[in-house]
Structure formats: structure tokens, C-alpha cells
Amino acid sequence: MIELAGLTKRYGEKVAVNRLTFTVRPGVVTGFLGPNGSGKSTTMRMILGLDHPTAGDVRIDGKHYDRLKDPLTYIGALLEAKAWHGGRSAYHHLLCLAQSNGIPRQRVGEVLETVGLTAVARKKTKGFSLGMGQRLGIAAALLGDPRILMFDEPVNGLDPEGIHWIRTLMKTLAAQGRTVFVSSHLMSEMALTADHLVVIGQGRLLADTSMADFVERNAGSRVRIRTPQRERLLDVLHGAGLTVVETGSGAFEVAGSAPERIGELAAQHRLVLHELSTQQPSLEEAFMRLTAESVEYHAHADAAAGGQRWGDGWGRG
Structure with missing residues (x-):
């Protein structure tokens, strides 16, 4: 279990993490979400x-953490995909970690196989691709057979087979009663993997709840309707006090x-009625709505479309 209580980090006048309090519990995959600059990486670094x-x-x-004897046997983490010496082989990289944490040599072969x-x-690891580097980082996290695992962007560089593999691995680890804490910007993948969510914005806690509750609370489901009697049905729905939204595809949706x-x-x-179906909102919709006021870096499509802006302001080197 990972427990944060009023965790705060300042860099000069900037508050990167602001009094975070939450608990990452065993038995479920807990997703850690937030916009760029929200303090996720700083929080994970403080945990370690x-x-x-x-x-x-x-x-x-x-x-x-600094009181843990042989810390890899308590918590395994993937933060930096290429945190190793490029002149060493994958085997010897893991062997060094094992020997420094009192882990049997045979465990190295086991995690490489996993x-x-x-x-x-x-x-030598200097020739490894990004995906191979991710796998080696995950092997290092698993090396001590820890009860707690923490992954930052674990699917980065993995092919579809690898993404499916790491998703299944995290679910299996949680099912074994381990604590699994994972950060990712891939909402579609997080929606398939996480059971619980912790969401932060500008260093502050925005949500600490189940996946289903988070999506329902921040996006809400809608009912999609198609009918050949549009005007009559619209009159009926408006008369019942319901809000109707046109979808532009010959159908309309009702919320609430x-x-x-x-x-x-x-x-x-x-x-x-030709169609009457419940439209479940996505995790991405819920996340965007909740964090809209917490985004630090905003991109603007018109800036990319107008080539002159690049040269006029900061495009020249």
C-alpha cells in the first residue's frame, strides 16, 4: 500500500504538488491521471x-522509502525506460540490481522470460529499441517479486501484442493482491486497465474514485434516438422537460x-422508434471535462495552420 498525506513539493515559488492525500490500495489497478505539468512525475519521484x-x-x-531494506523486494518501479548502462547486457543489468538487493541470481532468468x-x-542494451527498453524496465520492476508496483507510461514503444501483454500483466498482479499504480496519457488503454482512478491537476487532487463512478459523474450517459417522426417526438420530449441535442447524423441524444x-x-x-440505445461516455470525455481548468499548456490549431506565426515569433533558430 502507498499512503500520501499532505504531500507537497515546491520549486522556488512554483508549487508542483499541493497537499496531496490519497491511498493506493492492493488488489486493484489504480490509474494516475493528470494533464502535462500536473505533478504526476514529481509525485512518483517522491514516492521513491x-x-x-x-x-x-x-x-x-x-x-x-529510505527505511526499506532491499527496496526492490517492497516496490518495483518503471519511471525511466532507459535507466541503464548501454555497455551492459540485459542479463548483467538485472544481475547487478539483484545482487545489490539480496535477490537470488535465478530470478534474473525468470523475469527475462516473463x-x-x-x-x-x-x-548489450545500447542496441535495444524503445519497446525492448520498456520490457527491460518492467523486468527490473518485477525483479524483487514486490508487493507494490509502479509504472509510468508502461506501454510507450510497445507494439499491439506488447500492449495487450502489459495490460494483462498488470491485471494479473492486482488479482494476486498486489498494489499496482500506473500513470499514462493513453485514455483508451487506461479505460481498459484501471479499476480505480486518482486524478490531479496543477498539483491538487481532483478525483479519487472508481473508474465507473468517475466517468458517470464527470460525463454522464446519454440516450440515442432515431425515429421517422422527429418533430412529434421532439415536442413530446420537450414537453416532458428533457434536453435534446442534435447529433447531425439523423439522430438526437437526451442526457439525464x-x-x-x-x-x-x-x-x-x-x-x-428505430433506435433507442444508451451511449456510454468515454474516459477521455470525463477527463477532459474535469481537468479543463487545470491544463497548463494549451495548443492552438490556428497557430499551426498559419505558417507566418512560426517565423514571426519563435520559429527561427
Whole structure:
């Protein structure tokens, strides 16, 4: 279990992390989301003792990271995909980590097999692709068979097979009762992987809830309707106090109402429906709505379209 209590980090006048308090519990995959510059990486670094908090506290199974004996046996982490010496082989990189943490040599071969790197175990890592580097970083995280695992952008550089593999691995680890904490910008992947979400913006906690509750609370489901009697049905729905949104595809959607109620209204007025379906919102929609006021770096499409802007302001080197 990872416990944060009032965790704060300042760099001069900038507050990167602002009094974060939450708990990452075992048995579920907890997703860690936030816009760029929200403080996610700083928070993860403080969990691992790589940065020291200005205020507050963070504990790993009740202890500070620097108090853990053989820390790889408590928590394994993937933060930097290529945090190794390029002149070493994958095997010897992991062997060094194992020997420094009291981990048996045989474990090196086991994790190499788990991540699919056995065939290149004796090759120097400087020739590894980004995806191979990700697999080696994951192997290092698994090396001590820890109860807690933390991954930052674990699917970066992986092919579709690799993405499916890491998704299944994280779910399997959580099912074993381990604590799994994962940060990613890929909303579609997070939606398939995480059971619980912690969302931050500008260093502050915005949400700490289940995936289903987060999406429902911040986006809400809608009911999609198609009918050959559009005008009559629109009159009925407006008369019932429902808000209708045109979709531009010959259908319209209603928010804040169950499909059963709409179906009953249509039946009462003898209206024909060609479609009546619930449209589940996406994690991306919910995330964008919640964090709209917390985005630090805004891109503007018109700036990219107008070539003159690049040369006039900061495009010249």
C-alpha cells in the first residue's frame, strides 16, 4: 500500500504538488491521471525517495522509502525506460540490481522470460529499441517479486501484442493482491486497465474514485434516438422537460434520462422508434471535462495552420 498525506513539493515559488492525500490500495489497478505539468512525475519521484517533499509524508507499507531494506523486494518501479548502462547486457543489468538487493541470481532468468527478452538477454542494451527498453524496465520492476508496483507510461514503444501483454500483466498482479499504480496519457488503454482512478491537476487532487463512478459523474450517459417522426417526438420530449441535442447524423441524444422513460413516452404517444440505445461516455470525455481548468499548456490549431506565426515569433533558430 502507498499512503500520501499532505504531500507537497515546491520549486522556488512554483508549487508542483499541493497537499496531496490519497491511498493506493492492493488488489486493484489504480490509474494516475493528470494533464502535462500536473505533478504526476514529481509525485512518483517522491514516492521513491528520488525527490524530497517540501511538506507532508509518503509511506510504502508504512515505511519511508529510505527505511526499506532491499527496496526492490517492497516496490518495483518503471519511471525511466532507459535507466541503464548501454555497455551492459540485459542479463548483467538485472544481475547487478539483484545482487545489490539480496535477490537470488535465478530470478534474473525468470523475469527475462516473463517479459520476453530471453533471446536477447546477453546482448548489450545500447542496441535495444524503445519497446525492448520498456520490457527491460518492467523486468527490473518485477525483479524483487514486490508487493507494490509502479509504472509510468508502461506501454510507450510497445507494439499491439506488447500492449495487450502489459495490460494483462498488470491485471494479473492486482488479482494476486498486489498494489499496482500506473500513470499514462493513453485514455483508451487506461479505460481498459484501471479499476480505480486518482486524478490531479496543477498539483491538487481532483478525483479519487472508481473508474465507473468517475466517468458517470464527470460525463454522464446519454440516450440515442432515431425515429421517422422527429418533430412529434421532439415536442413530446420537450414537453416532458428533457434536453435534446442534435447529433447531425439523423439522430438526437437526451442526457439525464433513462431509456425506459423515453420508450414509455414514445409508446404513450404512439411514436415509432428505430433506435433507442444508451451511449456510454468515454474516459477521455470525463477527463477532459474535469481537468479543463487545470491544463497548463494549451495548443492552438490556428497557430499551426498559419505558417507566418512560426517565423514571426519563435520559429527561427
